[in-house]
Amino acid sequence: MSTLLLSRRLPVAADRIATAIRIAAIGCLVLFAVTTPGFLSAPAIRSFLTTMSFVGCVAVGMSFITIGGSLMSFSLGVGLSATTIVFVAALPLGLWPAAGLAILFSCLLNGVQGLVIGYLRANPIIVTMASxxxxxxxxxxxxxGRGIYAFGTETAAFKGNLGPVPLPLAVFLGVVVAGQAILGHTRIGRQIILTGSNPRSVLAAGIEPWRPITWSFVLAGFFTAFAAILMAARYGSGDLQHGIGMEYHAISAVLVGGTAIHGGSGSILRTFFGTLIIAVFQAVLVLRGFSTELQHLALGVLVLLVIILQRK
Structure with a gap:
């Protein structure tokens, strides 16, 4: 009896310790942020929110892949870059047709990878690295090897504000709401969660696992396309440089938000808070004068600590 009670108390104690560590870490981050010179200035906040929104849209897409049990996609960043090129190249057709083609391209590009991974039971890391x-x-x-540029005012509608809210932030918030609704209130969302937690139970329910896996990548492409369109509009170009490192920041936001690295557990709301934490963390490092190398190192240490906390 005592052994049984001990086995029950240990996980509870571990959860409490992990929660205390998370709260302390967030408190320290907030303290560093508000004491960082320039962090609360209007230009810094606008830049911070815009960058957070780009990463956040990709992170929402990455969440479906991670929760579905495929860990992450190494090609999501370069897929974003390719989508910016498609969007700018299609602008002569009109702004909205170009946006529609960009979204369709991104969904197909990632959906094919998901189909290969799910149908052939291929390793997602190898498939996405090859992609x-x-x-x-x-x-x-x-x-x-050169970018293509948008001329004139074709992309003006995707710049500026939506009322008092910067348009990228408004789109990101809409993406979070839509992503959470799909994950928590649709059949395909529930199937993605079930596939990540136990693929055998999906088979027992009469569902082929490759379908939810493919859908998780299609949804990743769908939400990533919003970031691609907004970035192309902001910079006025389609370029392979736009998405460099985006998949790394996205998976960092997903894991810091608390989504299980092995899949089957997590939410889009968690990813939202993970994106916010990562964005504040990076903004503080930039404003305090840390080099790019030290920023990558600090972010890597942060993600490693999160993974260790998950395992413990």
Whole structure:
């Protein structure tokens, strides 16, 4: 009896310790942020919210892949870059047709990877790394390694504010609401969660696991396309440089938000808070004069600590 009670108390104690560590870490981050010179200035806050929104849209897409049990996609960043090129190239057709083509392209690009992973039961890391190389090579061949630029005011509608709210932030908040609704209130969302937690139970329910896996990648492409369109509009170009490192920041936000690395557990709301924490963390490092290398190192240590907390 005592052994049984001990086995029950240990996980509860571990959860309490992990929760205390998270609260203390967030408190320290808030303290560092508000004491950082320039952090609360209007230009810094606007830049911070815009950058957070770009990463957040990709992180919402990455959440579906991680919760579905495929860990992450190494090609989501370069897929975003390719989508910016498609969007700018299609602008002569009109702003909204270009946006529609960009979204369709991103969904297909990622959906094919999900289909290969799910149907062939291939390793998602290997498939997405191979996709990264293929997308980079093909896009470089087509564009000769140069970006393409939007001329005139075609993208003006995707800049500025929506009332008092910066448009990228408004889109990100809409993406969070839509993503949470899909994950928690649709059949495909529940199937993605079930596939990540126990693929055998999906088979027992008469569902082929490759379908939810494919859908998780399609949804990742769908939400990533919003970031691609907003970035292309902001910079006035489609370029392979736009998405560099985006998948790394996205998976960091997903894990820091508390989504289980092994899948089957998590939410889009958690990813929202993870994105916010990562954005504040990076803004503080930038404003305090940390080099790019030290920023990557600090972010890597943060993600490693989160993974250790999950395991314990």
């Amino acid at each position: 990264f190389a293929l997308i980079t090579g093909i896009a470089t061949q087509i564009t000769a």
